[in-house]
Every structure is written in C-alpha cells, then in structure tokens.
Amino acid sequence: MKYKNILFGVIALLFFGAIGCDTNIVDQNNLSSESGAVLSNEFSMDQMATAAETNSIIDGEYLLLFKGNKIPKGFSDDIEDKGGNIIYQHDSGFAYVSGLTSSQAEEMRARKDISELTANASFSLNLPNDAELSSEEAVASSTQNPAGSFFYARQWHYPAIDADQAWAAGYLGSEDVTFAILDGGIDYTNLDLSGLVDLSRSISFVPTDDALVDIYFPGRNYITDLQYHGTHVAATVASNGIIGAGTTSKTTLTGIKVCDVFGDCNFGAIFSGLLFASETGVDVANMSLGGGFLKAGNGNFVGFINSLMNTVRRAGVTVVVSAGNSAADLDKDGNIYNAFCDSPNVICVSATGPIASQSVNGPFTDVDAPAVYSNFGRSSIDVAAPGGNTGAPVWATCTQTSLVVPVCQTGNFIVGLSGTSMASPHVSGLAALIISQGTNNPGQVKSAILQSADDLGQNGTDKFYGKGRINVAKALGL
Template identity: 40%
Template sequence: RLAIRTATIAGAIVAAACVYDAPVTPHDTNISAATVSTGPSLQIAATATAEPGGRYLIVFNPGRSAAAAIATELSTNGGHLEGLHEQLGFAVVSGITSEAAGRLAKADGVGSVEADIEFALESPSQAEALDASDLGTQSAESPQTALLFARQWNMRAIRADAAWAGGALGSPNVSVAILDTGIDYRWPDLNGRVDLARSISMRPDEDARLHTWFGALNLNPITDLNGHGTIVSSIVASNSNYFAGVTTRTTLFGIKVCTVFNTCSTLATLNGILYAADHGADVINMSLGGAFPKSAAPGLVSIFSRVLNYANRRGTLIVVAAGNEAADLDRNGNIYSLYCNSPHVVCVSATGPTAAPTPVGPFTNPDAVTPYTNYGRSAISLAAPGGGITSLNVLVSGPCSQTALVWHQPPPPTPGAPLPPPVIDGPLCPENAGLFRLSGAGTSFSAPHVAGVAAALVAMMGPGNPSQIRARLQNSSDDLGAPGTDPFYGHGRLNAGRAVSALP
C-alpha cells in the first residue's frame, strides 16, 4: 500500500514536461573577433551563457588546432579546459569572460567561438511517500513482483512482462550511460546497478551545491539533486523492489550535465557523449534537448554531427527524447532540434492513457498519442510510454531521489530588472522521512523505455552494432496510427516482447 502523504513541494504537477519547453531563439551565440553578442533572448527555454565565467565552444579551422592559443589564454587570464578534441576539431572552455572569448576568436587556428546554450528541463514534481514495510518477496528475476507494478501501465504497454518471461532481463556486461541530472545510486531500486567508477559530473556548479547540502555524506558527484535523472534511470534498469525497470541486470553509469535548477548545458552534453562513447557505453540515453535557429550557432550544429558520427563509429546507440511542444519537427524551418535533427539517433515520441479511474486502472487507450509530444515522419523513430495528462493516475512513476531539492525563483526586485538567483528551499523527498515516489509525464520518460530494450538487445545480439539494434527496435514495433512510418508513432510503438523474440 501507499502512505498517501504528499511531500511539500513547490510548483504544479508536471503534465507535459521533462524535456524542453518550446522551440526558442537564444542569444546570438557566435562570438566574432570584434565583439561578443549580448543581445536579448527572444524566448524562454534557452539562454546562451555569455556572461563572465561562461562556457564556450571553440571550433577550429579545418585541419588546424588552437590548443596552444587556448592554453596561453587560460594560463594568462584564468579559466578551465573542459574538453580538447583535436580529432573532431573543437574544444570546450569554461570560467572565461566574454572578452577572453573575443580574444580566442582572433587566435590562430580558430574558426569561431560560440557561447554555451542552457536548455530548460522541467522535472516531475508530484511526490508521495512509500511504506517500506510492504516490501517483501520482490525479485530482480521477476520484475512483475515489484511492489508498485500494478501502477506501471507503461511496462505492460510495451509488453515488458513478455520479455521478462522470455528471460530478457539484460546483462551486467551491457552499459547504458544516462546524460541527465545525476542518479540516486543509493535508492533500493538502483543500489548496485550504477557503476560509480565510470560515473562523472560535468557540472562544477552542481558539485558545489552537493557539497553545501550533503557534504557530510561524502556522496559521489553523480548524486541527483533534481530527481529527473533518477526516475529516468530506473526505467532503463531497476532491481524491481518498488518499480519494475525494462531490465534488471543492465549496468548504468551517470554523466551529470543538468542542474537542480532544471537547466542542461549543451556543451557539457557534447563532452558527455564523447565520454560515454570512450568509456564503453553500449547505449546513451538523453532525456533532454532543445531547439535554436541554425544561424545562431552554426558551429554547434556542425560539431554535434561530428560527435554523434564518432559515437556511432564507436558502436554506441543514442536514444533521445522528441520533446514536448506538439511541434512538427519536419516543418520547423530554420530551427534546429537537438537532438532529433541530429544523425544516428533514435528519436522517441510519447504515448499515454487517456483515462484511469484508479492508480491501478483500468487504463483507457494506453497507446494514445499524447497531446504534448513532438512529431514528424522523418524525425520520429519510435513511440513509447511517456504518460498521459488527464489525471495523476496516468502519469509515469519512479523513485524520487533522496537528495532532490526544492527551489523557487524570486521575482525581479523592480520591473524590468534581471531575475535574482534562484533559491533552494530544502529537500523534496528527505531521506529521514523514508522513500518517496515521483511522477510526471513527457518524452523524457519515453526515451528510457527504448534505451532499456536496446540494452536487452545488446545483451542478446552483441555490442558494437548500433544500426542493427536500431533496425530491430523499429522492425519489431507495433505499427500504430497510419500504416507504415507515421508522423506520431514513427515506425511504431515499442514492443519489448517482440524485440527480444519472446512474442511472434
């Protein structure tokens, strides 16, 4: 049973959330030799961090390297080299001023300098306390015995139960990298599933907050202060004590690129993809993203293509969330959608029930296209459960990170003044109050269903063949909507049982 004691939280129940809010126009992020743009942002979901201490992409001229110039600038005026990728023709630096970025733009070997873009990530925020006394004979060998499996319409919708019955539980030799807000690796459903040696934080600002709030606990830097990454991770793989995951044996490792304040660094994500590919990730899950005019950051578009091509050559399958703006990705003009407009990705749209009178159903039409999901015949690869929005009963649920924090944004001190820094109020799901479940809806939750099935397929078919895994996922899906490739379902709704040959 559930002790229905709702945590005190700030903000509304997430309905269509978990990725980016809308196609946006960020600052002009291209840094010329003469000037650094400080023009206003035209929309809400992305900002270019061109302020002092910002993070910048340095794109090299073809066949050139600017490593020496970067080293000289950083040693003379300060800053940090976050990544130097000469083979791919770029570097990422942080902690430098816009003036320093302007100097680097004039350096020998530099083609362009572009400021980082922080995309918004809206996290699930409906938390309920769990009663641990009901935890009994749950087993990772039988995920359907998880305490809250009756609520998990999402696992039944993709026939994960058939995959489990056929023995497809994943393998510890298969790794899925979670690029997100971190992972609560101490939560019972995730304890032992996360490789902490390979996990890494690429957000020094989050590392400082972790130390401030939980320094005495000596936690790994991958610790999740937001909650988003923990629930995403549990969908890919779980010990199935409380919540069943698509697999139970898959190894996870976390790469923190997002913050407690619901922002994700595009350049940290770039570095994170390369880190994951170079550290043995068979699958990367990215339940994050955004959109910007191609003309605003042409170097970034080019570099992302190079990075994703590199990961594909390394044998890594990349699964991404489609986004939640009900936008047609085939008709977005000059807007570039990260990451569904990028090469070699499996882009996942969202399905969810239209109604459920109780938390355990019955669930009406769980394969319905959600009203928030992005779509597009050329963009969407597959559909998977993301959660409905008609009631709490049709959301997707998972573990609430024991270190997730609640925060609020104070208003500007005077009309037209800049917003002050956000303020952290305290824990969302405090460890001393027991365990909590977190619920929400969005394509953020769709993607990890696909990543989990992909991990099960790698365990069956062997590593290093992302194109074969992608084809198997698509060819085994349920063809819903219009026959053939559909703008909303892509090749079809994910079918775990058929993918692993447990169903005809």
C-alpha cells in the same frame, strides 16, 4: 496529506547569485492528493515551449573544435596564460573552456587550426507538466522478478510494450552492457538502483550542483540527484525491481550530470558528457533533455553538433533522445534546430499513454494514445514509447536526496511523471537488451528497434508514432 517544499530556495539563490550563475527557480512542490500528491506548479506547456527555444549564453565559456581532430600542443598553456581553464577536452579535437573574455575568444577564433568556436549556452530541461507522488511507502523486499516489485500494479507502461513477456523469458539485461544517463544525476544508493551504478565511470559537469551536494549530502558522489528527474529516468532504464520495475534489471548504469537542480542544462556539459561516455565504453546514452535554437546565423553550431554526434556514433554508442513536450509539429519547425532530434545518428522518441484509468492501478484505457504534450512529425520521430498521458503517468522510484521533493528523503517513495523524458528510457532499455544479444552497432540497434515496433496510426511512418510503438518481446524474437 500535504508536503511542503524544503526552504532552501532563498539560500540557494543567494549562493548561486554570488558565483554568477543564472538560475530559474520553479516551485514544483505544492503537494496534495487523495491517493498520492500532485506537483501542480510546474511549467505549463507554453512555458516549456518557450524554455526549450530560449538559450542563455554563459559568460566566459566557449566550445572549440580543432581541425584534423586533434588538440594542438601548447593549447592548455595558451588557455592558462589567458587566465582560462579547460573544463574538458577530447582527442577528437573538442575542447570546453571557461574564463575567457570575448576579445580573447575572438583572438582564438582567428587561429588557423580552429574549425569552430562558439559560446556555450544553457537551456531549461523539459520538465514534466505535472507529477504525482505516491502517499504509500514501498516495503523493501528483494525480488528477481520485475513484475513482483511493490508498485508494479500501476506500471501500465511495461505490459504496454510487452516487457513483461521478455522478463518471463529471462531477458533481464546484462551487466556487460552500460548506459550513460545524461541528466541531473542519479540516487545511486536507492533500493532500486543500488549496485547498478558504476561510479568509476560517472562524472558531474555541474560545479554549482557539486557545491550543494557538499552542503546537503557531504561525502556523496557529485552525481547525486538533487532533483528527481535523473533518478526517475535511470530507474526506468534499469531497476532492482524492489520499489518499481525497470525495463531491464541487470544493466550497468553510469551517471553523467549535465543539468542542475533547477533543470538548467548546457551544451558544453552535454557534449563533454557524450564524449566522456564514448571513451569509457558506454553502449547506450540516454538524453531525456533538449532545446531548440534558430538555424539562421547558427550554421556553424549545427555543424558543431553534427560532428560531435558522428564522433560518438563511431565510438559505438547508441544515442536515444526525447522528442520534447511542446506539442509541436516538428515537420513545421521552419528555422528551428531541435536538439537533439535533428541531430544525426540518434533515436528520437515521442510519448504515448492512457487517456483514462479507473484507479491508480487501472484498468487503463487506450494505453497507446499519443500523449497530448508530445512533439510529433514524420521528419523527426523515429519511434514511440510510453511517456504518460492524461490517464496515468509513468512511475519510477524517487530520489532520496531530492531538495525539490523533500518528502522523498524520508522513505521509499515512487513518483509518477509524464513527458517524452519518460518515453526515451524505455527505448534505451530495449536497446540494451538488443545489445546484450550481440547486436552492438548503433545503426543495427536502431534498425532492430524500428523494425520490430508495432505499426500504429498511419501505415509506415506516422507523425505521432514514427515507425510505431516499441515492442520489447518482438524485438527480442519472442
């Protein structure tokens, strides 16, 4: 059975071009399969490596840090007088502005109260190398048992980390623990996510996507996922367990849209999203995204990132990030700053997965094998988690508002993706379970995850596994 991509690409290109937004349209939906469909036209590994290390300056947008961690009086009036607009500002002294000319930015750079000013830049989301769409539609039936979800038989990734043992012991998470999913949005009405997403603490920093939501899904919240990536990540963190299981079942989610339907993200949106999360009581922020840039000549920007990450940590937010899908040795990255594994106070996650399976439901061979695409390196990788491999992807529900996989609009489908983006939310889910037991300091949460991991590869810190592959049951003392 073959599905074709929705024919909106030309319209979207004209629309985005009219408002001056650079776009990268990738045909991701040449869908055909025997037992499911394969999205065969995604980025190759070389293309992903190039995309992750190539940033595009966004005209007129700038990021500022003020000395003394304080926005001065009259700043908003100054920006308005210049014809600009404040997209977001935070009382830590951060501001994200648009509508300035380069000469106006240089004038501001000369101000004595500004410690850093840099142009905003975009990068491409590290999309999975391939994906599978199940040709079966889930039968909707409520369950309080994650292992009883319709597609659980193919979700090898939860037994691999002993999450099923934790569920059986009653560790399903707490609604008092809140996640921020910094990604391309969430399908918050999906069967697996309905009731779990707090829209009052959700926000979109992607106005181009907002316009498409108004066109295709009028009345929907702007965090609506028009792609598939964000919903897959969110449902891996927490799920109602109807279509597929999630690492937790009762955790509260917030959607912070920082990437558009084409997989373009930008630093201004990400930084604003992190700070927004920190001031709205979020406990864990999952960032299944990242890019790289040269350190040489960008020392101030590195300092900019590190300062913001420290602010987020002081607010009590545990930040979990994906290592990237370029099969790169991060110990030998030389002059490249890997955002965000090189940032302070984060948990950087590599990917594991089976090398073979006899069927879509297994049995699966060597589920802890390092994923062929995963970045690695002792200096960067903290811990490993299931991300999918040559033998099977990670499965989670598909957004029913996807313009990229339009068949998902027609029913309760599940999509299989492979990437470190899929590994990171397993760790985020474990962080939430640990926090629900009373450990909420980010440093202590990280230590609990690393110390309870199954030590694989070389003893101690391994270049692929870091401190090991996470073990949910062990981390909870089971």
